[in-house]
Amino acid sequence: MSRSSFKSPVIEPKTQWLEVILLWVAGISAAMQFAKFSVSFDDLLVHYQAGATSTGAALSAVGLVGLVFGVSAGMIASRVGYLKVLVGALLLGGVLSFIQSTLPSFQLLFVTRMLEGFSQLGVVVAAPTLIAKLSAPQHKSLTMGIWGTFFGIAFAVCGWAGKSILDQYGLQALFLNHGVFITTIGVVLFFILRKNPVLDLVPVTEMQGGFFAQMMKIYRNPRALLPSCVFVFYTCTLVSVLTYVPGLIDDAALQKWMLILLPLVTTCGTFLAGAIAQYLMRPQRVALMAYLGVAVSALVLSFVGDSAVVFCFVVGVLVLFLGMVPGSALAMIPTLARNPSEQAQGYGLLAQFGNLGATVGPPTFATAIAVYGLSGLVVLVLCVCAFGVLFSLLAGRIKAVV
Known part of the structure; x- marks a missing residue:
């Protein structure tokens, strides 16, 4: 009998859906670090009397960390271990929410917001890498699509449950509930994933050389760079569209509905x-x-600016297509990356470019709309789309890793 007859059958990897969903929930808990300050912005203004500029800076401080440290976070996660980074980031987020629930001085509150940036960044780098590892090849794009909805879902949940908690029990209860939520999911994930045989939790140390040399190597790697280039034009456009387009609608009732529906459409x-x-x-x-x-x-x-209803419908279609960009960009990373380390670097770069777009986009769109109105918005969106198409075509020339 030939030796080949004794070969064991090939076992097809299966998607671990429970673990994937829990990691998605972890992403939602991290995105709530943005959403909880967004939904409570007016209450924070009243409590701290720090002015809209300072309070707005506290709101955006979480994103600034991702803008500065996005790439290095991917490098650190690949060396330390993704589960360690994920759980540590979630527990750090919990501790910071508990501190915020005491309503400390504004200076201390601002410090906790900066530190929350590291917490949020750790989650958005480690969680999708683990999701890709726990997904069968035939499900990776689907699970990345699910993961990509975490930000919109977080804002929707905070706008519903968070606003209710805020109105009934105040700021302290809102932050306390978030602390309990993010800490609980961190503990649950630790016990569920720490002995998972699918996850290779050994730190990756394949990248040699100095810190900046490694960073430049990541920026020169098209498998990590191009998905982020596709993504950055989405973030600079979406935040601006959600912020400014409802203001172009004369009907107050339609304007209110658009504020609620557009985030759900993009999700x-x-x-x-x-x-x-x-x-x-x-x-x-x-x-x-x-x-x-x-x-x-x-x-x-x-061409439809005269009809408010038709205008709203077309905006909804635009936002639906715009929402497809992050789903495709996130799916590109595990498709193109050659190993988990490269995946983590890709997600870190995505976080950095995403924060860059969210920082640069709103003032650019605000200026265009203030000077040229709807025409300025349309021309700027067309310019953004031209770059998005270009980088999508370039990414399409890279062979996927099987």
Whole structure:
């Protein structure tokens, strides 16, 4: 009998859906670090009397950390271990929320917001890397689409449950509840994942050389860089559209509904992109289709400004296509990355570029709309789409890792 007859059958890897969903919940808990300050902004203004500028800086301080340390976070996670970074980041977030629940001085509050930036960054780098590891190849784009919805879901939950807690029990209860939530998910994930045989938790030390040399190597790696280049034009556009477009609608009732519905529409687009990338086409093609859809919708907007209802519908279509961009960009990373270390670097770069877009986009769009109105918005969106299409095409030229 030949030796080959004794070979054991190949076992197809299976997606561990419970673990994937829990990691998604961890992402939601981290995104609530933005959402809890957004929903309580007016209450913070009243309590601290620090002025809108200072309070706004406290709100954005979490994102500034990602802007500065995004790439280095991916490098650190690949060396220390993804589960350690994830659990440590979640527990740090819990401790900081507990401190905030005491309503400390504004200076201490600002420090906790800066530290929350490290907590949030650790989660958005480590969690998707672990999700990709726990997903079967045939489900990776789908699970990345699910992961990509965490930010919109966090804002929706905070706008619903968080606002209710805030109105009934005040700021302290809001921050305390978030602390309990983020700490609990951190503890649960530690006990569920620490002995998971699928996860290779040995730190990766393959990258040699100095810190800055490693960073430049990441920036020169198209497998990590191009998904982030696709993503950055989404963040600079979406934040601006959600902020400024409702103000272009004259009908107050429609304006109120748009503020509620647009974040949900973009979340649907993100999940839809993950499903399409999983079953119909490569993520790069999905990103290309999404940016073309945004461009066409923007062109149509310039002709329907007289009808508020039609204008709102076209904006909804635009935001749906725009929401497909992060789903496709997130799906690109495990598709193109050659190992978990490269994946973590890709997610770190994505976080950095995402914060760059969210920082640069709003003032740019605000200026264009203030000077040129709807025409300024349309032209700027078309310029953004041109770059998005370019980088989607470049990403499409890279061969996927099987």
